[in-house]
Amino acid sequence: QVALRIRPMSAAELAEGARPIAHRMDEQVVVLRDPMEDPGDVLRASCSREKSYVFDMAFDSSATQETVYRATTQGLVAGVISGHNATVFAYGPTGCGKTYTMLGTDDEPGIYARTLGELFQTIEDASGDTDYEVSMSYLEIYNEMIRDLLNPSLGCLQLREDAGGTVQVAGITEISAISTEEVLQVLARGNTQRTQEPTAANRSSSRSHAVLQVTVRQRRRGRGLRRGHLFMIDLAGSERAAQTQNRGQRMKEGAHINRSLLALGNCIKALSHRASTKYINYRDSKLTRLLKDSLGGNSHTVMIAHISPASTAFEESRSTLAYAHRTKSIRTT
Amino acid sequence: MAAAGGGWAAVCEKFRTARTLSTVESRKDPETEPYRSKYSARALLQEVKQLLSAAEEGGEARLLAVRRAVLEYELGVNHTDTEELSAGEEHLQRCTQLLEPHRLSPDCVSLYIQAQNNLGILWSLRDEIKTAQTYLESAEALYNQYMKEDGNPPLDPSEHFMAEEEKITDQERSKRFEKAYTHTLYYLAQVYQHLEMIEKAAQYCHTTLKRQLEYCGYNPVEWALNAATLSQYYLSKQCFMEARHCLAAASVIFSQAGQVPSAEDNETEQDQQDLRQRKAEIARCWIKYCLNLLQSARKLLEDNIGELDPDRQLELKAQRKKEEDEKEKGRKKAVLFGTSDICDSVLAIEEKVSSVYPLDFQEAREIFLVGQNYVLEAKEFFQVDGYVTDHIEIVQDHSALFKVLAFFEEDYERRCKMHKRRLDMLESIYVDLNPQYYLLISRQLQFELADTYYEMMDLKIAIGNRLEELDSHTIKKINSLAQLAIKYYELFLDSLRNPDRVFPEQLEEDVLRPAMVAKFHIARLYGKLITSDSKKQLENMQTSLEYYMFLVDYCEKYPGAVRAVETELELSKEMVGLLPTRMERLRAKLCPFI
Numbered sequence: 030q031v032a033l034r035i036r037p038m039s040a041a042e043l044a045e046g047a048r049p050i051a052h053r054m055d056e057q058v059v060v061l062r063d064p065m066e067d068p069g070d071v072l073r074a075s076c077s078r079e080k081s082y083v084f085d086m087a088f089d090s091s092a093t094q095e096t097v098y099r100a101t102t103q104g105l106v107a108g109v110i111s112g113h114n115a116t117v118f119a120y121g122p123t124g125c126g127k128t129y130t131m132l133g134t135d136d137e138p139g140i141y142a143r144t145l146g147e148l149f150q151t152i153e154d155a156s157g158d159t160d161y162e163v164s165m166s167y168l169e170i171y172n173e174m175i176r177d178l179l180n181p182s183l184g185c186l187q188l189r190e191d192a193g194g195t196v197q198v199a200g201i202t203e204i205s206a207i208s209t210e211e212v213l214q215v216l217a218r219g220n221t222q223r224t225q226e227p228t229a230a231n232r233s234s235s236r237s238h239a240v241l242q243v244t245v246r247q248r249r250r251g252r253g254l255r256r257g258h259l260f261m262i263d264l265a266g267s268e269r270a271a272q273t274q275n276r277g278q279r280m281k282e283g284a285h286i287n288r289s290l291l292a293l294g295n296c297i298k299a300l301s302h303r304a305s306t307k308y309i310n311y312r313d314s315k316l317t318r319l320l321k322d323s324l325g326g327n328s329h330t331v332m333i334a335h336i337s338p339a340s341t342a343f344e345e346s347r348s349t350l351a352y353a354h355r356t357k358s359i360r361t362t
Numbered sequence: 363m364a365a366a367g368g369g370w371a372a373v374c375e376k377f378r379t380a381r382t383l384s385t386v387e388s389r390k391d392p393e394t395e396p397y398r399s400k401y402s403a404r405a406l407l408q409e410v411k412q413l414l415s416a417a418e419e420g421g422e423a424r425l426l427a428v429r430r431a432v433l434e435y436e437l438g439v440n441h442t443d444t445e446e447l448s449a450g451e452e453h454l455q456r457c458t459q460l461l462e463p464h465r466l467s468p469d470c471v472s473l474y475i476q477a478q479n480n481l482g483i484l485w486s487l488r489d490e491i492k493t494a495q496t497y498l499e500s501a502e503a504l505y506n507q508y509m510k511e512d513g514n515p516p517l518d519p520s521e522h523f524m525a526e527e528e529k530i531t532d533q534e535r536s537k538r539f540e541k542a543y544t545h546t547l548y549y550l551a552q553v554y555q556h557l558e559m560i561e562k563a564a565q566y567c568h569t570t571l572k573r574q575l576e577y578c579g580y581n582p583v584e585w586a587l588n589a590a591t592l593s594q595y596y597l598s599k600q601c602f603m604e605a606r607h608c609l610a611a612a613s614v615i616f617s618q619a620g621q622v623p624s625a626e627d628n629e630t631e632q633d634q635q636d637l638r639q640r641k642a643e644i645a646r647c648w649i650k651y652c653l654n655l656l657q658s659a660r661k662l663l664e665d666n667i668g669e670l671d672p673d674r675q676l677e678l679k680a681q682r683k684k685e686e687d688e689k690e691k692g693r694k695k696a697v698l699f700g701t702s703d704i705c706d707s708v709l710a711i712e713e714k715v716s717s718v719y720p721l722d723f724q725e726a727r728e729i730f731l732v733g734q735n736y737v738l739e740a741k742e743f744f745q746v747d748g749y750v751t752d753h754i755e756i757v758q759d760h761s762a763l764f765k766v767l768a769f770f771e772e773d774y775e776r777r778c779k780m781h782k783r784r785l786d787m788l789e790s791i792y793v794d795l796n797p798q799y800y801l802l803i804s805r806q807l808q809f810e811l812a813d814t815y816y817e818m819m820d821l822k823i824a825i826g827n828r829l830e831e832l833d834s835h836t837i838k839k840i841n842s843l844a845q846l847a848i849k850y851y852e853l854f855l856d857s858l859r860n861p862d863r864v865f866p867e868q869l870e871e872d873v874l875r876p877a878m879v880a881k882f883h884i885a886r887l888y889g890k891l892i893t894s895d896s897k898k899q900l901e902n903m904q905t906s907l908e909y910y911m912f913l914v915d916y917c918e919k920y921p922g923a924v925r926a927v928e929t930e931l932e933l934s935k936e937m938v939g940l941l942p943t944r945m946e947r948l949r950a951k952l953c954p955f956i
Contacts, residue, residue, distance in 0.1 A: 286486040286552050294588045297567050300595040
């Protein structure tokens with residue numbers, strides 16, 4: 030299931046003179062208008078400057094946290110309790126609201142808090158002959174390295190696949206939780222451990238993905254143990270390198286050294302740029318392995334893609350919409 | 363030999379197959395299985411490793427160690443390529459350990475350096491750029507040490523798995539070794555850049571380019587573009603000699619591309635198009651060179667009202683005579699491109715344009731003409747239809763060339779002619795521009811047009827002042843220029859309004875100064891309008907006062923803005939004090955009975 034959330038225009042965008050070019054037409058349709066630069070470009074003139082995208086759900090600035098939660102995640106909770114798996118992704122470029130959606134603020138809590146609240150409530154209301162145990166882990170994936178945000182001193186952790194095909198993080202801290210407040214406190218502590226990047230100019234995003242894993246173990250008398258996982262993930266910013274002179278050459282951005290002399294041109298170009306904007310390359314290989322459980326078989330996945338409505342973010346919005354749209358057609362069998 | 367003849371050949375074959383899989387076949391791997399060939403290669407390498415350790419008895423320990431080291435190297439690179447960094451590191455470390463005692467000898471040095479290169483890359487993938495730096499600098503030091511102490515073309519690592527007859531020539535060995543070192547320097551360039559050691563990064567980029575010409579094989583078009591881009595870096599540092607050298611080399615190497623008939627005969631229209639575009643892009647770099655050189659000279663020569671200071675001119679001319687000798691020495695030390703065959707061509711192009719500051723009109727004009735030629739060349743490709751933004755930037759550069767040339771021109775009438783040229787070219791592109799889509803460029807053009815009219819008006823007044831009295835023709839001219847300047851300044855200020863047509867309360871940093879200058883100039887322009895109608899004059903003075911007041915009020919409200927407009931603010935405050943009195947006097951004259 031793919032949802033799209035358009036955040037409100039920011040003060041900075043308004044000050045820049047940006048105009049809104051992304052609109053939610055109805056419950057499922059989002060339209061993106063091309064603030065076309067070049068009227069002299071004959072090729073583009075004949076194409077429509079507006080493109081519409083259909084998603085399972087679409088939200089704009091009029092949607093509250095509650096609305097978004099109900100539409101995307103609430104339905105997953107029952108499944109997790111009965112032993113199924115589910116994943117909620119927040120995807121999109123930096124600054125478009127992923128953390129707001131997932132974590133939220135004190136006044137407007139996001140999906141983490143609401144999901145957990147729902148979980149605990151449901152468990153409380155449940156019948157007496159079932160025992161439930163809820164535990165959580167919070168980890169960060171940064172440049173292919175996994176760190177336990179609840180115990181960062183362990184350093185880099187390894188993934189292990191067990192005989193049953195489940196992928197686990199070896200040695201990760203699992204805390205048992207009994208209330209939403211407790212979980213949020215733990216989360217807050219964990220967030221302070223997220224990797225800071227001293228070289229990220231202008232933007233405070235990180236290249237790290239934060240994964241909150243909540244496990245519900247259900248033990249029914251005579252029925253054995255059932256285990257459901259809920260992964261809630263705040264993905265790193267998905268900004269892409271906007272320009273590259275080397276067609277067909279995949280560039281590793283950031284501090285990675287590029288092997289190929291074909292990239293010498295980029296290196297030289299960057300010499301003259303004092304404040305170079307860093308473009309983050311979204312890599313999900315480790316993430317995919319960890320979520321193998323969720324992405325296949327009996328699991329539900331909800332992706333909430335985020336975009337900015339501003340004309341200044343056109344390229345990013347377009348690529349996010351295209352990516353989210355492609356994701357819709359992925360069916361897990 | 364550690365194994366019998368036939369067995370060894372088989373081992374070599376396996377090794378070669380593994381390498382082919384890694385480098386050639388892997389490019390064809392499907393996206394769903396991107397590392398398929400690499401995994402196959404890895405299996406083969408492991409097999410070779412087994413075979414080697416099986417044949418341990420007999421044979422030279424040293425030879426065996428080196429062969430093992432080659433395998434560890436290949437496995438290290440293999441694991442790094444498949445994103446298994448820990449394993450990659452292990453193998454590469456084992457490789458260097460095996461070679462450590464012999465690392466300066468011809469059979470080991472190249473492999474050792476390549477292993478260190480790869481360790482550098484590996485650590486960069488972990489974002490530990492300082493660690494990467496240590497490995498690469500160590501490789502650099504080793505190369506230098508080897509060249510100093512030995513210098514003979516060392517064995518290429520692949521030779522350790524070749525039969526005797528297949529071994530490569532000394533010439534080829536040298537080429538491959540130098541290529542490995544070129545990569546060391548190239549990786550260091552990237553490292554220094556990430557560490558914000560920009561000057562060093564530029565130096566290493568420059569050396570990499572140079573070595574590409576000498577050792578590596580290169581694509582002439584790409585090389586030319588890179589050299590031209592590097593020149594822009596040098597411009598930003600005012601290193602004109604280096605910049606000119608890069609550009610001249612770029613032009614020479616680029617022309618090689620046109621001459622060599624392409625291997626595939628299906629050179630498409632697109633390729634031709636690309637070539638023309640690249641040529642035009644190099645021309646644009648040259649334009650920037652000429653412009654920068656002229657503008658930097660201007661900064662040195664101008665006095666505090668923006669006119670050429672003759673004393674400073676004399677001073678600089680004397681200084682230049684002295685420095686000529688030192689420049690020659692400096693030139694010889696500089697990193698020059700080129701093998702002997704292109705050296706002369708490069709020199710020929712360099713001689714067409716100076717790299718020292720022009721100190722008078724003659725010198726400035728020569729550089730201007732070179733710049734103008736490149737403008738024409740660039741415009742051939744970047745025509746308005748299809749390349750609006752590029753075309754406009756070129757025209758703006760052309761206008762800037764005229765502007766800076768005018769600075770050197772003593773005669774006011776001739777200066778006016780230059781500004782007129784500017785007005786013509788700027789207006790012709792401005793008139794067709796859609797301000798909604800091209801907001802930023804529109805603003806730039808409006809401001810530049812206004813400024814140009816303003817300067818022309820000032821010149822006309824200065825010319826007029828030389829005569830006894832201003833004739834009506836001149837007066838008309840002055841007024842019309844002033845009105846046009848006002849018009850464009852107003853258009854610029856209008857463009858700052860928000861969608862509700864309201865002028866912003868507080869101005870953004872990037873438009874603050876131009877907006878204030880616009881207001882200031884408008885105030886002054888209203889003061890310069892010549893009219894015999896006293897009532898009209900009073901109106902003009904009133905408008906003038908209002909604009910001066912805007913500056914004063916704004917700076918009071920937002921004291922942070924003062925820095926941006928200090929001089930203008932000072933004058934504005936003066937005028938705000940003076941004007942009301944003048945206006946009173948004028949009013950008194952008009953209505954003497956009230």
